[in-house]
Each structure stands twice: as C-alpha cells, then as structure tokens.
Amino acid sequence: MIALRERSIISPDATPSLPGHVRIQYDPVRQAWAVLSPEKVFWPNEVSLDILRHCDGQTTVAGIISALALEYDAAEEDVAADVTAFLQEWTDKLLVKT
Amino acid sequence: MSEATLFPPIGMLAELTHRCPLQCPYCSNPVELLKGNRELDTQTWAQLFRQAADLGVLQVHLSGGEPTVRRDLEELVDGLAMRGVYSNLITAGVNITEDRIRALAEAGLDHVQLSIQGARPATTALISHMHSAYEQKLDTARRVRAAGLPLTINAPIHRHNIEEVPEFIELALSLGAERLEIANVQYSGWALVNRDALMPSREAVEKQMEIVAAAQERLRGIMNIDFVTPDYFATYPKPCMGGWARDAFMVAPDGTVLPCHAAQTIRTLTFERFGERTLREIWTDSPGFNAFRGTDWMQEPCRSCDRREIDWGGCRCQAMAIAGDAAATDPACIKSPIHARMGMLVADAQAAAKTDKGTEFIYRRIAQVREPV
Numbered sequence: 390m391i392a393l394r395e396r397s398i399i400s401p402d403a404t405p406s407l408p409g410h411v412r413i414q415y416d417p418v419r420q421a422w423a424v425l426s427p428e429k430v431f432w433p434n435e436v437s438l439d440i441l442r443h444c445d446g447q448t449t450v451a452g453i454i455s456a457l458a459l460e461y462d463a464a465e466e467d468v469a470a471d472v473t474a475f476l477q478e479w480t481d482k483l484l485v486k487t
Numbered sequence: 488m489s490e491a492t493l494f495p496p497i498g499m500l501a502e503l504t505h506r507c508p509l510q511c512p513y514c515s516n517p518v519e520l521l522k523g524n525r526e527l528d529t530q531t532w533a534q535l536f537r538q539a540a541d542l543g544v545l546q547v548h549l550s551g552g553e554p555t556v557r558r559d560l561e562e563l564v565d566g567l568a569m570r571g572v573y574s575n576l577i578t579a580g581v582n583i584t585e586d587r588i589r590a591l592a593e594a595g596l597d598h599v600q601l602s603i604q605g606a607r608p609a610t611t612a613l614i615s616h617m618h619s620a621y622e623q624k625l626d627t628a629r630r631v632r633a634a635g636l637p638l639t640i641n642a643p644i645h646r647h648n649i650e651e652v653p654e655f656i657e658l659a660l661s662l663g664a665e666r667l668e669i670a671n672v673q674y675s676g677w678a679l680v681n682r683d684a685l686m687p688s689r690e691a692v693e694k695q696m697e698i699v700a701a702a703q704e705r706l707r708g709i710m711n712i713d714f715v716t717p718d719y720f721a722t723y724p725k726p727c728m729g730g731w732a733r734d735a736f737m738v739a740p741d742g743t744v745l746p747c748h749a750a751q752t753i754r755t756l757t758f759e760r761f762g763e764r765t766l767r768e769i770w771t772d773s774p775g776f777n778a779f780r781g782t783d784w785m786q787e788p789c790r791s792c793d794r795r796e797i798d799w800g801g802c803r804c805q806a807m808a809i810a811g812d813a814a815a816t817d818p819a820c821i822k823s824p825i826h827a828r829m830g831m832l833v834a835d836a837q838a839a840a841k842t843d844k845g846t847e848f849i850y851r852r853i854a855q856v857r858e859p860v
Contacts, residue, residue, distance in 0.1 A: 394660075394709045394710075395708075395709065396707055396708030396709055397708060408637070408665075409635065409637065410597060410598050410636075410637035410665065412573075414545075414571055416543070416545065418495050418541075418542070418543035419495065419543065423545060425545060425546065425573040425597075427575060427597075427598045427600075427637060427639055427665070427666060428546075428575070428639070428666075428713075430497055430498075430545050430546060480708055481707050481708040482711065483665050483666075483708070483710075483711055
C-alpha cells in the first residue's frame with residue numbers, strides 16, 4: 390500500500406519542471422514575480438526566476454546550465470554548482486519535479 | 488501605525504459556512520456558531536474575492552465549517568481562478584461525490600487540504616462524532632489524487648491521537664499526499680472549552696517531536712511534513728497569523744472581516760462586515776485591524792525584545808484567554824511573567840485525564856455553549 394517514492398537527485402540529464410500545484414505568476418500589485426504553492430508564496434530573485442523559467446520539462450539540467458552561462462556570460466562550471474544546488478533544494482521542497 | 492509599514496495582504500481564509508457534518512471538539516470556529524441563514528450569498532462572496540484580488544491577495548483558503556456544503560463552491564472557485572488567485576480547499580472530506588471533486592478541479596481548484604482526525608477509524612469516529620467518517624475521508628483522498636489535484640493531509644494532534652503520529656505519516660504517504668501537517672491543536676475556540684480533555688502530556692509531546700524530526704529527514708524530497716508546535720510546551724510563541732493584520736486576514740460566514748479565527752474573543756475590539764465598507768477600507772483603516780498592527784502597541788517584555796519582529800508578540804487571543812489582557816505578551820513565551828501558568832494548565836489537564844475517562848468532550852454544535860468569558 391505504501392507508495393514507492395524516492396527522493397530525486399538532480400543529475401545533468403534530468404529534465405526539471407514545475408508540478409501542477411506550483412505556478413509562477415506576475416503580481417501587478419507588488420510588481421514582482423511570485424511562485425505560488427500550497428500554503429506558501431515565494432518571491433524568487435532574478436537568478437532563481439531565470440532557472441525556474443527554464444524548467445519546462447524538456448530542457449536538461451545540462452542544457453539549463455549552458456543557456457544560463459551564455460545569458461550571464463559566466464563559466465559553465467560556476468553556473469553548474471549554483472543551478473544544481475538550487476534545483477536540488479527546490480526538488481526537496483517538492484516545488485520542482487524531475 | 489504609519490502608512491509605510493502597511494503592506495497588501497497575501498492570504499485570505501474564507502469561512503464560507505459554519506455548517507459541518509463533523510463535531511470535532513477542537514474546532515477553530517467560534518463557540519457561538521452562525522446558522523446557515525447568516526451566510527453571505529454567492530454574489531457577495533464573489534465580489535469579496537474580486538476585491539481581495541485587487542488588494543493583492545494571492546491565495547484564498549476556502550474553509551468553514553465544511554465548505555463543500557455550499558452548492559456554489561464551484562462558481563466561487565471559478566471566480567478565483569479567473570483572477571489567478573491560488574485556491575485551496577480545506578475540507579473534512581465527507582459527503583462529497585466523485586463528480587463534485589472532478590467539477591471543482593475543472594473549475595480551477597489548485598489544492599486540497601483534507602483533515603483526518605485519527606489514523607485509525609475508531610479515533611476518527613470518536614473525535615469527529617461521525618461513524619463512517621474515516622472511510623469517506625480515504626475515498627475523498629483517492630478521488631482528489633485521481634482528479635489530478637495535489638493533496639495535503641491535516642492531522643490535528645491532541646492527547647487522543649498523539650500516539651498515532653507514526654501511523655499518520657504512513658497513511659499520508661500511502662494516500663500520495665505531497666504534504667502532511669502534524670498540527671498540534673491550538674487552544675482557542677472549541678479547543679479552549681475542551682482543553683482538559685485534549686491536552687497531551689509533556690512526555691508524549693517530546694516523543695512526538697522526535698518522531699516528526701526523524702520523519703522529516705527520512706522523507707526529504709518525498710513528502711513535506713509541516714509541524715505546528717504546541718504552544719503550551721513552547722519556549723517562544725508562534726508569530727500568530729504572521730503578525731496581527733500583517734499579511735493575512737479571514738472572513739466569517741456573515742462577512743465579518745477579522746485578523747484571525749479567534750479575534751472576536753477580544754471583546755473590546757469591534758470588527759466590520761464586508762458590505763458596510765469595502766475590503767480595502769477595512770484592511771487599511773479598521774480599528775480592530777490597527778489595534779495590534781506592528782509593534783507600537785506592545786508592552787514589556789515585548790517592546791524591547793529582540794524577537795519582537797519575529798514573534799510579533801505571539802497570539803493576542805491567547806494573551807486574552809490566559810493573561811486576561813489582549814496586549815500582554817503571549818504566555819507561551821518564556822519571557823512572559825505568567826509563562827509558568829502554561830505548565831500549570833498542562834498539569835491540570837493531566838490530572839483531569841485521570842479523574843474522568845478523558846473523552847468527555849463538548850462536541851461542536853450550533854448553540855451548544857457560549858464563549859467562555
């Protein structure tokens with residue numbers, strides 16, 4: 390009866406997306422992007438938002454890292470650590486799925 | 488209270504009705520329940536939700552009583568979805584058909600929070616005072632998941648089910664819940680009336696905290712477990728509602744707009760009804776909302792405390808109920824001059840548990856008892 394679920398560990402070939410109960414939305418009252426989830430509202434910073442916007446269920450983590458390295462004109466290995474840590478944290482909170 | 492510190496509200500709890508098929512003796516509704524003929528009609532709720540969205544509300548929790556007794560719930564959910572407001576249904580999960588759940592999902596409902604009174608059928612029957620509640624709740628959970636909706640299980644914890652916490656964790660996992668709230672009962676409303684019959688022992692609370700901490704670690708990334716701490720055993724108080732009238736409010740079935748569930752137990756405050764004034768006017772300008780906003784109202788030890796903008800003084804209603812002064816430090820705080828009274832009330836409850844069966848609840852019913860004064 391117990392659901393066999395396991396913690397997802399972020400790997401370069403994972404394809405993260407936002408689960409159905411999480412959505413990013415622009416709030417005209419506060420003029421900021423909000424992430425809405427059960428019981429909680431998050432106000433991600435610009436970098437976090439850029440990562441989340443690439444979580445389309447098709448782009449791999451490696452692909453997200455390459456794209457952000459290009460956008461921010463930064464070294465891929467620097468971007469990789471930040472992106473992986475962020476996605477792992479959000480996956481652990483069930484705000485991102487892979 | 489300066490204009491600069493007034494922010495728009497993020498969350499709204501809508502108590503659509505006080506009608507409920509269950510009679511849980513810790514219900515957070517006021518002891519003086521409103522009958523169905525006092526409820527706002529569909530159009531007024533819809534208008535209230537539109538004003539809430541305009542004001543900056545991003546999440547609406549549809550609660551009660553049991554919100555699904557309102558036949559217009561789908562229409563209200565649809566109105567929220569049209570405005571991009573995140574809707575959360577807080578339900579007891581009985582007397583709800585599969586079609587109804589599907590219709591709510593189609594109307595744009597975002598999330599369901601289902602209460603379960605005991606991890607065992609007999610416990611749920613004892614607490615809810617409804618024989619078949621457990622089986623119905625499990626059916627509801629399965630139907631919610633089948634409709635593709637995310638699920639939180641809410642387990643209100645007290646003396647009669649605190650030993651079932653490990654079973655609650657397994658039950659929530661087996662139902663495919665994303666989230667489990669192990670919510671120690673807050674002693675206001677009906678729970679205050681039934682405090683001696685509900686209060687757990689310190690040993691049981693400590694054991695529970697170890698179990699929950701271990702489960703949170705073990706289930707990281709699998710299921711979120713939120714732990715609502717028991718005030719009477721606390722060192723510091725909870726920042727009740729995130730601070731009085733700071734980023735959330737609630738609305739009673741008759742449209743009375745309140746900073747929290749129990750605010751009307753503070754008899755010196757007056758609150759206004761939606762319709763008499765707009766929601767924006769009430770939020771920014773109501774004397775009841777402004778009474779404990781920010782930190783200017785605080786007395787010592789809150790006033791000079793480093794934690795004053797963490798705890799916001801704790802719960803005003805608990806200060807009223809135990810200290811007899813709504814502007815006092817929440818007695819849950821170790822710095823409160825009457826903090827020791829919390830321990831004495833716990834001891835009283837444990838003594839009461841030994842003298843009677845400990846299950847002699849005053850069940851939640853309309854016109855059953857009056858608010859303790």
